[in-house]
Amino acid sequence: MAMVKHMNRALSTFQPFTSNSDSGEPELKIALVALPYEEGPQRIMPLGLQNISAYIKKNIKQKKSIKIFDYSNLESSNTEQLEDLISWKPDLIGISIYSSHVCAAIHWGHTIQQSLPASFIFCGGPHISLAAEDFLIRSHPTFKLAIQGEGEHPTRILIEHFNTLPSLKNSIDYDNWAEQIPNTVWINSKGKIKHSLDKKLQLPASEWENPLMEYHSERLQNLYFTDRRDKKKRTAIALTSSRGCPLSCSFCAIVAADKEGPKWRAVEAETLVAWIGEALNSYDFQHIYIMDANFFVKKERVLAFSRALHKLRGGTLTWSSSSTVGYLLKIRHELPTLVLQGLRLVEMGIEAGSQSQLDYMNKRVSVQNNIDAIKALQKNNIDIGLDFIMFYHDQKKQEIIDNLIFLVSAGVTEHESFDHYFNIMMLYPGTPVRHNLENSIGEKLSLEKLPFSRDFIDNYDVKKIYSTFIDDFAKPWLGKLEAAISSNLRVLSQSKSKSLKAQLSLMNIYLRHMPFIVLWELSHAKKHAPIEVIVPQFSNYTHLIESLLHRKDEATIARKIVEIGTTGVGGRSGELISKIS
Numbered sequence: 001m002a003m004v005k006h007m008n009r010a011l012s013t014f015q016p017f018t019s020n021s022d023s024g025e026p027e028l029k030i031a032l033v034a035l036p037y038e039e040g041p042q043r044i045m046p047l048g049l050q051n052i053s054a055y056i057k058k059n060i061k062q063k064k065s066i067k068i069f070d071y072s073n074l075e076s077s078n079t080e081q082l083e084d085l086i087s088w089k090p091d092l093i094g095i096s097i098y099s100s101h102v103c104a105a106i107h108w109g110h111t112i113q114q115s116l117p118a119s120f121i122f123c124g125g126p127h128i129s130l131a132a133e134d135f136l137i138r139s140h141p142t143f144k145l146a147i148q149g150e151g152e153h154p155t156r157i158l159i160e161h162f163n164t165l166p167s168l169k170n171s172i173d174y175d176n177w178a179e180q181i182p183n184t185v186w187i188n189s190k191g192k193i194k195h196s197l198d199k200k201l202q203l204p205a206s207e208w209e210n211p212l213m214e215y216h217s218e219r220l221q222n223l224y225f226t227d228r229r230d231k232k233k234r235t236a237i238a239l240t241s242s243r244g245c246p247l248s249c250s251f252c253a254i255v256a257a258d259k260e261g262p263k264w265r266a267v268e269a270e271t272l273v274a275w276i277g278e279a280l281n282s283y284d285f286q287h288i289y290i291m292d293a294n295f296f297v298k299k300e301r302v303l304a305f306s307r308a309l310h311k312l313r314g315g316t317l318t319w320s321s322s323s324t325v326g327y328l329l330k331i332r333h334e335l336p337t338l339v340l341q342g343l344r345l346v347e348m349g350i351e352a353g354s355q356s357q358l359d360y361m362n363k364r365v366s367v368q369n370n371i372d373a374i375k376a377l378q379k380n381n382i383d384i385g386l387d388f389i390m391f392y393h394d395q396k397k398q399e400i401i402d403n404l405i406f407l408v409s410a411g412v413t414e415h416e417s418f419d420h421y422f423n424i425m426m427l428y429p430g431t432p433v434r435h436n437l438e439n440s441i442g443e444k445l446s447l448e449k450l451p452f453s454r455d456f457i458d459n460y461d462v463k464k465i466y467s468t469f470i471d472d473f474a475k476p477w478l479g480k481l482e483a484a485i486s487s488n489l490r491v492l493s494q495s496k497s498k499s500l501k502a503q504l505s506l507m508n509i510y511l512r513h514m515p516f517i518v519l520w521e522l523s524h525a526k527k528h529a530p531i532e533v534i535v536p537q538f539s540n541y542t543h544l545i546e547s548l549l550h551r552k553d554e555a556t557i558a559r560k561i562v563e564i565g566t567t568g569v570g571g572r573s574g575e576l577i578s579k580i581s
């Protein structure tokens with residue numbers, strides 16, 4: 001058992017119940033909180049919190065009010081936004097913790113505790129499943145309980161036992177009380193780390209509740225989906241219908257956090273469609289984001305879902321989800337039917353175009369499989385979300401070149417998002433790639449923040465290519481490049497001149513190839529030199545970008561966009577979900 005070093009800090013005295021002034025009866029207020037995610041420009045929906053909230057509402061009879069507070073799209077410095085949570089004065093506050101934002105989570109948790117000293121703050125989420133003890137020690141004494149594994153059942157037991165919560169100062173009473181709550185870890189007043197005994201970390205899929213009924217919760221982000229096929233913007237909702245993944249990619253945090261029970265489990269297709277039908281009775285939406293790690297695992301389930309969904313709302317609903325290559329190829333002949341029934345986009349876990357890199361990642365597919373899967377989607381005019389890791393710490397230069405050749409072979413050099421050029425493999429706790437790295441460097445990496453992957457790039461050439469690509473191209477120019485393309489699109493959409501339209505369209509194709517050309521030249525350089533020397537076209541590109549950004553009437557808008565510019569480094573594409581502006 002680990003001991004906590006600083007036990008002289010004040011512990012809160014809890015006052016479990018607040019009074020409902022209308023009826024005089026006690027009402028328990030429960031807040032579930034998603035914090036700034038801190039990993040690149042992405043929107044992360046609090047899908048796990050939606051699941052927990054739905055389960056609690058359905059399964060707890062006592063008087064309670066439960067709300068989701070989603071701050072995930074904010075900067076970690078925006079703690080003033082907590083005002084709505086603080087003024088609500090919850091009795092219990094559950095915070096979801098990711099490995100990418102440990103420091104921010106501790107800071108936000110501390111801020112909440114300072115403002116609400118009577119509230120009981122607990123935590124869960126992927127990082128807690130991997131590193132609960134480390135997190136509790138770092139954050140002590142803010143978080144009173146950490147829930148490992150799936151949160152529904154332990155949160156329910158916590159709420160049901162909350163009215164018997166003893167003082168934290170009495171370690172025996174508190175230990176006895178906390179031991180009733182399954183899958184939990186805590187630090188008692190003697191500084192000892194304790195665990196409850198029950199270790200059933202997964203809730204059977206038959207007990208999951210409809211998470212779509214949580215769209216009335218406060219602070220959930222509004223979603224939309226841009227449907228290119230039907231040329232319309234659709235209001236959207238998001239949910240998960242399965243958990244885990246049957247595969248075991250060597251870098252995957254989902255698999256690492258999901259150790260017990262079946263690796264992949266899902267609600268039946270009929271249940272999923274019934275959830276959507278129930279939600280349609282409450283509010284309006286036209287698109288469903290199914291945010292599963294791997295939705296296409298069971299072909300018959302996908303076909304049954306698609307068929308049944310098409311019968312709702314006169315077949316006007318559309319949907320999108322994610323797949324790995326093997327499962328997508330198994331369903332490729334049914335793709336035309338799925339499109340007719342509403343499939344619009346598949347987020348593909350391609351990850352690499354180099355066979356040795358795919359093998360390193362334990363992807364269990366060939367480069368040709370990857371090409372075939374993308375071609376199958378293209379043939380059916382299904383939009384593609386490209387999950388792709390261009391760089392990793394054990395990489396050889398040839399693998400970068402192979403990745404680029406793959407992008408050409410698969411016909412995705414003009415893919416709308418640029419993120420796939422800049423992603424580097426993250427080193428999540430509990431993953432084989434991180435274990436191997438720790439073994440090779442002979443030390444454990446800190447759990448306080450995700451390691452800066454570029455610091456561990458082993459090969460000198462790869463390190464040089466990566467740092468030049470990111471520091472000399474992406475950071476100063478990527479935002480401007482995106483702004484120049486947007487500026488052209490704006491002029492294009494307003495112009496009546498066919499020749500101007502043709503000229504700007506061609507120019508955008510030229511601009512879209514800039515990341516490819518820069519990385520290709522860097523990967524073929526014989527010696528290291530400034531980027532303008534290695535990439536002969538670099539100055540042409542930058543002059544063109546500057547001239548477009550200073551075009552009359554465009555400068556103001558363009559500058560504004562440049563300020564928001566992103567390098568996309570370290571995270572996956574955020575293109576699937578955006579906040580309605």
Ligand code: SF4
Nearest residue numbers: 245247248249252293
């Ligand atoms: S396919 Fe995706 S979710 Fe499954 S193990 Fe690989 S990276 Fe993780």
